[in-house]
Amino acid sequence: MSSALLVPPPYRELRETEADVVVLHCEDPSESFAGLLKAMGSLRAPVIVVSPRQDTDTVVEVFRGGAGYLVEGDYCTCMLSSAVVAATVGHTSFSPVACAAIRDAARQLPEQAQATEHLRSLLSPRERQIMELLSTGLGAQEIGLRLTLSEKTVRNNLSNIYAKLDARGSTEAVLRWLGAASAVRV
Structure with missing residues (x-):
């Protein structure tokens, strides 16, 4: 990515750009996000929403x-920068409060909460x-830097995690970990 464009x-x-990632900064994502998706047309760039709204319904x-x-x-x-770079390779990022909102929504579904806890129990600490x-x-x-592990060790752990979580x-x-895999088609 060599430049940013305010739209x-x-x-x-x-529609006239070849954006790698779109960052939508807005007050009300319920309104703005739908408008953005419609305006993007055939542009298939990943989107990151930045908003003060943190209610569960909006985040979900x-x-x-x-x-x-x-x-x-x-x-x-740094987290915003990481989120943008990660989006270019297919990762979806959430701030801690957004993760908590998704978890809260998943916990409201009793059968999903049980399934999520079962999946989590398959993983080591x-x-x-x-x-x-x-x-x-x-x-x-x-992750390696935070946990003082080599990147290779983290990647090996991730391979094991993917296998355990199918x-x-x-x-x-991440969708399975947050208990939202059944709510979103991957």
Whole structure:
């Protein structure tokens, strides 16, 4: 990515760009996110929503739309940068408050909560630590730095996690970890 472009609503200029990632900063994602998706047309760039809204319904709505979500004041510039870079390779990032909102929504479904707890019980304590960090959008290198592990060790753990969770990759593993795999088609 060599440049950033500010595109105000109604986002018409987006169709003329070749954006790698779209970051939508808005007050009300319920309104703005739908308008953005419509305006994007055939552009299939990943979206990251940045908003002060942190209610469960709003976060889950954006999540079901396939976008990452960062709650204002709940992330640092490094996390935003990591989220953008991760989005270019298919990762979906959430700030800690957004993760908690998705977990709350999943817990409201009793059968889903049981299934999620069963899946989590399959993981070792170290694998659970790695999944917690992965679910916030960190990559293998960043997780390694946080846990003082080599990147290769983290990648080996991730391979084991994917097998245990029957996931094809990090996004699907995170969806299962957060208890939202049945709510969103991967």
